[in-house]
Amino acid sequence: MFSAILVMAGIGLVLGGVLGWASIKFRVDDDPLVEKIDAILPQTQCGQCGFPGCKPYAEAIAKGEADINKCPPGGEEGVKHLAELLGVEPKPLGEGLEAKPKAVAVIDENMCIGCTLCIQACPVDAIVGAAKQMHVIVADQCTGCELCLPPCPVDCIHMEVIKEDVATWKWRYPIHMMKRVE
């Protein structure tokens, strides 16, 4: 009897807590500058900028605590956009940082032991699988952050560079001979 009441009360508390927390979490952010910066960042969530994700980096830039050239996935292009937004001079990517071609993680089906460690590491829940079952990475959702590589106890995850296909192919910059005008 007692326990039944307690269980019900417990459920009530939990749900109330979730709702309250969600209302805080999904509230429109107060700082529009942070939002604008975050909108430029690639959302790879890889942490190469030295912050635990794109949003924290955006906050640091907004506060003037971080430079704008720390995000390798965003590349020079991203730095240029940030510079435009903030009205500062663009600069090359920070020392030791370089943009890599976009890749997705792939799990070797034969080696995966279903330990779920990669699931916990993936910042965007791009890995599906249950305990002791083979895990699969949803390529469309993988940002290529590489955070799932180190935790895998059997090293069965590797990165594959995304190849250009007929749908994503781009027309090249037209190279043509320009006649010299004297």
Add this chain to the structure above:
Amino acid sequence: MSRKLFTCNGGVHPEGHKDASSGTPIVILPLLPRYVVPLRQHIGAPARALVRAGDAVLRGQMIGAAEGYVSTAAHAPTSGRVVAVEPHEVPHPSGLTDLCVVIESDGLDQAVEFQPLDWRNLDPSALRNRIRDLGLAGLGGAVFPSFIKLNPEGAGIDTLILNGAECEPWITCDDRLMRERAAEILQGVAVMRHMLGAREVLIGIEDNKPEALAAMRAAAAADVEVVAVPTLYPTGGGKQLTYILTGRETPTGGRSTDVGVQVFNVGTAYALHRAVALGEPMLSRVVTVTGHVAAPGNYEARLGTPITDLLLAAGGALPGSIGKLVGGPMMGFDLEDNAAPLTKAVNCIIVKHSSLFPAKPAVLPCIRCGACARACPADLQPFEMYWFARAKDFGKAQSYDLFDCIECGCCSFVCPSHIPLVDFFRFAKSEIWERERHKHDADQARARHEFKEFRLEREKQEKAEKLAAKVAENKARDAAAAAGVAETAADPEAERKKAILQAALDRAKKAREGVTPRNTENLPPAVEKQISEIEARRAESGAAQPETDPPRAES
């Protein structure tokens, strides 16, 4: 016929070269030993392969099903065996490969049973689905799935325009089709009109095709108007033809349906007729093979016919040829590989020769003469767009309505400085599309990341709540025990319930631990075993040791 025609701005008069191929009747290609059918022959998502290597197929059998909304089906061009479903050369400006079904024919050309469609009585949505499964896509070059364009819902279409303008130089496949199969085309038009509920039907044909005009007029019913439009490139552009025939201007960024007009190519109407009257899927098309070949003309070939075979049918390329164009000289692209097959989008193959296609003169700086703007049928400012596209300032280029550019090439054609303007516009457009894709991906990733954080926080909170509940429960029990020790202890029923509850809690705890192992410690022996097995495999295959050594079992 005294319809008042409207005059578009711009346009050019490139040399037609139509006589090269328009004089002889359409030749039907014989059965070939091998076909290569791409699963992406239309705009939208590629079809999903329904067959695997080794499967037997019949002519007209669906081998690729429409995937998603903007998509359509693909079919086997003959009976035989699937030898591969693999990436293969396709006619695409990139020269990249794409997924194709390669079929070896058995020479019997056996067909599946075709079911004619009772189009007058069939439910509209069911009819559209059948048309999708018959693989119909626009044959004018844009290859948009036809069943979508045949949906009148919300579009308010009162006018159906059949596009027989065929304004691009060299190409004559629509001309020949209209001359030879006008009655069938008009039967297809009747189906289109029924499906769209269009009040008016106009057929626009450039006045350089008198035979086609006569044939279509002879076959047309009284309520269909066949209109001769002045020969001027690009009259066959959907928005341009709409304006010329109706005076309705398509708004910037819009489509002709925004002004109540739907435009179809004559070849599509012919295919629709075959689809409803015979129940036949889109299996072939008429394609012009012209230029520097022995027997230029029009050929009705099955989709999937290797272009090598198509060229052979036209007598082969003559000596001195310098490559091939897919499509016309204004909008076409260079073919990288003859192994690429004929698709729904390919209306013309031109074999080039230096006398017909001289090398492009060197490019000079833009002198801002404005010739390109005067020639532009979309009323754009090509030199401004070029300026920004060249500087990769895509936002600015876009602000000059870059996406209203139909890539007709009139601007490049007239530019005295020989600037390949349209190449810059294609480049800028695909850069902008890629940016949109990245933006979309980033938005998805942000939402998923925020949700994951939310989920983790919720799990943490839930755990805290449970702990609090447990503490409260223990406290309550202690209090109750203190209040009536004798009573509780003496009540075996209460004891039993408590035991059951405790057991359930333990089970729940175990289950939780089971599903969320936090690390590799305390692994169950089975997993340990698996890890060591994998380690053994790795050692055998000479793979490097992982950086994180798996923990060894204590026992």
